[in-house]
Amino acid sequence: MLKSKFNIKDSTLKIVLLKKNLITPFKIKSTMTQEKEESDIPSPRREIEKLIEKGDLKGLLYKAAELHGHLCPYLAYGVMAGYTAIKELKIKSRGMEEVIAIVETNSCFTDGIQFVTGCTFGNNALIFRDIGKTAVTVAKRDGTAIRLVLNPEFEETRMKEYPEAYRLWNKIVVKREKATEEEHEKMMKLFAEISLKELSQPINKVFKITHLKIKVPEYAPIFKSVICSICGEKVMEPKARIKDGKPVCIDCAKEEHYILDGKGISIKREPFTL
Ligand SMILES: [Zn+2]
Ligand SMILES: [Zn+2]
Numbered sequence: 001m002l003k004s005k006f007n008i009k010d011s012t013l014k015i016v017l018l019k020k021n022l023i024t025p026f027k028i029k030s031t032m033t034q035e036k037e038e039s040d041i042p043s044p045r046r047e048i049e050k051l052i053e054k055g056d057l058k059g060l061l062y063k064a065a066e067l068h069g070h071l072c073p074y075l076a077y078g079v080m081a082g083y084t085a086i087k088e089l090k091i092k093s094r095g096m097e098e099v100i101a102i103v104e105t106n107s108c109f110t111d112g113i114q115f116v117t118g119c120t121f122g123n124n125a126l127i128f129r130d131i132g133k134t135a136v137t138v139a140k141r142d143g144t145a146i147r148l149v150l151n152p153e154f155e156e157t158r159m160k161e162y163p164e165a166y167r168l169w170n171k172i173v174v175k176r177e178k179a180t181e182e183e184h185e186k187m188m189k190l191f192a193e194i195s196l197k198e199l200s201q202p203i204n205k206v207f208k209i210t211h212l213k214i215k216v217p218e219y220a221p222i223f224k225s226v227i228c229s230i231c232g233e234k235v236m237e238p239k240a241r242i243k244d245g246k247p248v249c250i251d252c253a254k255e256e257h258y259i260l261d262g263k264g265i266s267i268k269r270e271p272f273t274l
Helices: 008-019 034-039 046-054 057-068 073-089 108-117 152-161 163-174 181-198
Strands: 099-103 126-128 135-140 144-150 207-213 225-227 234-236 241-243 246-248 257-261 264-268
Touching: 046 057, 046 073, 046 108, 057 073, 057 108, 057 181, 073 099, 073 108, 073 135, 073 144, 073 181, 073 207, 099 108, 108 126, 108 135, 144 152, 152 163, 163 181
Parallel strands: 099 126
Antiparallel strands: 099 135, 135 144, 144 207, 225 234, 241 246, 257 264
16 A cells, blocks of 8 residues: 555655755655655654764763753763663653653752653653652653662762862852852853763762662643633643632632742742732
């Protein structure tokens, strides 16, 4: 069936053009069937997958920094942990919760994890346990999992290894003291250099690694939406409240809700409007 509709000239031309990166598969018009066209849609994660295959940690770190915005050591640790988990579990992530990552911190580390594992805040494959450890457990649906936690003995040696970077970090980030533009730039440059260096650290020195079996969280449920009777905005049904017999959103009901910010998860009552 497929063969009879397949135009040899079209396909040969297409392969040549694809190899030369002159066209993208989405733009191809040919006589091939719909199924054939769909199979040509490349995985959006193909570049990341190639880097994982090659063991190109530097490439992965740079890609992760596209999301994170800067290069820093904890982003590098996240990349290293994500890469190790993917390799050890022999998995590919399509961002459909077939692989999940359970992180224990909302820091730079988590962006490295999100990028390399493909388990993100938005695709529900990222689970956040707010316990403040630089650690991640990556699991398959059958519960086979690997947990990597940053080794405190290793972490403590970093300040001694890179005193200038940590002095600047303490001044600019921890104490929020006034710093010159040069100091800012120096800190970012040092952190970028450190992040690249750290990639060559032996993984067993950086992390304590355990293989385990876990009870994998259920797939994310799909909820109905309702319209808030006060502001008119759409809201997930389980998040809505009932006022005078009508649904209202949490903000209009002035109820408490959880927020996730730099401090982790906490309860807040008011929206952020002034
Ligand atoms: Zn960072
Ligand atoms: Zn409302």
